[in-house]
Amino acid sequence: MGSGSGGTYMNRVKAREASGVIVVGAGLIGLACAWELAGTGAKVTVVEREEPGCGATRVAAGMLAPIGELDFGEPELLELNLRSRRLYPDFVATLEAATGLDTGYRHTGALHVALDRDEAGELRRIMELQHSYGLDPKWLGPMAARELEAGISPSLAGAVLVEEDAVVDPRALTAALRAGLEDRGVRIVTGEVTGLVRDPAGKVTGTETTRGRFDADLVVAAPGAFAGIANWLPDEIRPPVRPVKGQTVELRGDVDEPVCERILGSERVYIAPRPDGRVILGATSEEMGFDTRVTGGGVHELLREAYRLLPDVAEMEFVGAIAGLRPGTPDNLPLIGPTAIEGLILATGHYRNGILLAPLTAKAVGELAVGGEPEWLLASSPARFEHQEAR
Amino acid sequence: MRIELNGEPTEIADGATIVEVIELVAGDRIPEDRRGVAVALRGEVVPRSEWSATSPVEGDSIEVVAAIQGGSGEVGLDPWDLGGRSWNSRLIAGSGGFRSLEAMESALALSGTEIITVALRRLDPSAQGSVMDVIGKLNLFILPNTAGCYTARDAVRTAKLAREAFGTEWVKLEVIGDDRTLLPDAPELLRAAEELVGDGFIVLPYTNDDPVLAARLEAAGCAAVMPLGGPIGSGAGIRNPYNISIIVENAKVPVILDAGIGTASDATLAMELGCDAVLLASAVSRAEDPDLMATAMKHAVAAGRAARQAGRIPKRLYAEASTPEEGLPGMG
Numbered sequence: 055m056g057s058g059s060g061g062t063y064m065n066r067v068k069a070r071e072a073s074g075v076i077v078v079g080a081g082l083i084g085l086a087c088a089w090e091l092a093g094t095g096a097k098v099t100v101v102e103r104e105e106p107g108c109g110a111t112r113v114a115a116g117m118l119a120p121i122g123e124l125d126f127g128e129p130e131l132l133e134l135n136l137r138s139r140r141l142y143p144d145f146v147a148t149l150e151a152a153t154g155l156d157t158g159y160r161h162t163g164a165l166h167v168a169l170d171r172d173e174a175g176e177l178r179r180i181m182e183l184q185h186s187y188g189l190d191p192k193w194l195g196p197m198a199a200r201e202l203e204a205g206i207s208p209s210l211a212g213a214v215l216v217e218e219d220a221v222v223d224p225r226a227l228t229a230a231l232r233a234g235l236e237d238r239g240v241r242i243v244t245g246e247v248t249g250l251v252r253d254p255a256g257k258v259t260g261t262e263t264t265r266g267r268f269d270a271d272l273v274v275a276a277p278g279a280f281a282g283i284a285n286w287l288p289d290e291i292r293p294p295v296r297p298v299k300g301q302t303v304e305l306r307g308d309v310d311e312p313v314c315e316r317i318l319g320s321e322r323v324y325i326a327p328r329p330d331g332r333v334i335l336g337a338t339s340e341e342m343g344f345d346t347r348v349t350g351g352g353v354h355e356l357l358r359e360a361y362r363l364l365p366d367v368a369e370m371e372f373v374g375a376i377a378g379l380r381p382g383t384p385d386n387l388p389l390i391g392p393t394a395i396e397g398l399i400l401a402t403g404h405y406r407n408g409i410l411l412a413p414l415t416a417k418a419v420g421e422l423a424v425g426g427e428p429e430w431l432l433a434s435s436p437a438r439f440e441h442q443e444a445r
Numbered sequence: 446m447r448i449e450l451n452g453e454p455t456e457i458a459d460g461a462t463i464v465e466v467i468e469l470v471a472g473d474r475i476p477e478d479r480r481g482v483a484v485a486l487r488g489e490v491v492p493r494s495e496w497s498a499t500s501p502v503e504g505d506s507i508e509v510v511a512a513i514q515g516g517s518g519e520v521g522l523d524p525w526d527l528g529g530r531s532w533n534s535r536l537i538a539g540s541g542g543f544r545s546l547e548a549m550e551s552a553l554a555l556s557g558t559e560i561i562t563v564a565l566r567r568l569d570p571s572a573q574g575s576v577m578d579v580i581g582k583l584n585l586f587i588l589p590n591t592a593g594c595y596t597a598r599d600a601v602r603t604a605k606l607a608r609e610a611f612g613t614e615w616v617k618l619e620v621i622g623d624d625r626t627l628l629p630d631a632p633e634l635l636r637a638a639e640e641l642v643g644d645g646f647i648v649l650p651y652t653n654d655d656p657v658l659a660a661r662l663e664a665a666g667c668a669a670v671m672p673l674g675g676p677i678g679s680g681a682g683i684r685n686p687y688n689i690s691i692i693v694e695n696a697k698v699p700v701i702l703d704a705g706i707g708t709a710s711d712a713t714l715a716m717e718l719g720c721d722a723v724l725l726a727s728a729v730s731r732a733e734d735p736d737l738m739a740t741a742m743k744h745a746v747a748a749g750r751a752a753r754q755a756g757r758i759p760k761r762l763y764a765e766a767s768t769p770e771e772g773l774p775g776m777g
Contacts, residue, residue, distance in 0.1 A: 126734070127733075341569065
């Protein structure tokens, strides 16, 4: 992988002075990368078209569930997700200590519920897959499951408890990162990148934006679902990222009597609790291009399925429903790493795992920026698609 | 230069050889070694060894004979007609449930399918880099469906939107009765089918395994009937093979077994019962290894088709030795 188009990481990202980095995109990925880079003393500028965290970040439920979300045939993704999950406690602790803000990170665990015999069959199948990777989720009978979560539907057929899974509030995390970035002297510029500035050898030396030119010896591109149509990225390295629409619903409940303690999931919905008693219901998955309309059918399905799983949601206040765009890739793996263009790093294509993979992506970009070559990053190398484009 | 190719006036390049004419008529449907292809020029069969050295002249008639339509010439892959077109693969794929676009592309390619059904409600056909790109890359024929519609009115409207969006008269008509079983709503289905047929659509209705309803849909002008083997996504197999047999026996239009397929033997059974094709989705897309299951399904459909054509022996209560005990010595 990557042998044809780009050479080794060392060749592609030269060790450089710790200064002058531009991060394009202020979703959670861009902000986390900026935070990491600024922490190493780099002079970082973030360029964002709209409000920081206003895209997929704002819509995401913030489930940190590498095990519960596991699917067949994706061992590389599991590996990345587990790595990032392990980074989360330190990532948020550092940020919370620096800013005094709560990110909503809670190690709640997750309970995946089968509401009938069919769902139980599917749930057991996934549990066996989890066991095959040496993971240790536990099967609970209906009684045992309802002892943990009294509110779930009494007619369940069984459940799987994943103790490792956790949840974070992506909006609170965004706010904390913005505060932290300000402390570290990072500027967030509202503007649109229109092109890369490159020296005669092709190396990136900055970006042209609607707010003028910014010099930099490293550009980190984190444009999320818009990566595939980001015209400022040269054709040969513009990744095959597509938007995958997701709708979520927000409900408000009593902070002293939360409807659930853990993430609850069924085949068709998940319910992610917030520390203040709210829950997020997610999420639809729709191949609808850049459409972000909230639909009656989408909201209906989320509410119906949430009600089947946890009837108490009927008593909660409906706060709203929003839709966002996940940056999907052909193989569901993210794009994190150097490109064939010296001085340009991609950090996008996180699909369903952007919130979970933020700390790992930031760590990776931090290492790449100083010439590191993390071997665990190979599966997400952008070179895997550059190569295809070149053929 | 103008020649007559399989009875049709056809324009070819001056000096084109027979090999090039074959490419023209069959394109990528013929195997690399051109096995199963025969060519007659002015009524005379041209030996294979002379194909690349022989060029027709203005006004010649060329027949590229039937074997070519058999595509690869593999067992169980004899062509069949649907909606006025000829198809080689008897496997129709659904596009739902794949975990990634890569997984989808790979499995569909291995399945050998030529037709894919897509839900307009869940897919914007103009969206770049999505399922549509995979379909384009594999050059599959798009069969829009009305999944998610619960009334005839809804289904008709969705079919018309699909006609605009995909530029096709074809529609796989689904009118669902309830969201737990996803079983068809018979009266609404028939109503929608009549209206769409009247509007010029090529209508392929997803129907119950009910011979009477199938006959009514055929009478309404549907281009095929698509009885379910079991509920959508259930993998329950063919729950009422007797009804499927009755539908097959009576139908003058193709019968496509739709829904319920869980594994390869289900697809084989459908073909053995005399169905013309099988439509499946989750059996492949949600298998642990979709590539392997897609390959299995390709073989399963071909095997079932061949077995149907081969004519099975009748079932008997008692044994019947395959080697006669009497008769000529040494001939056993």
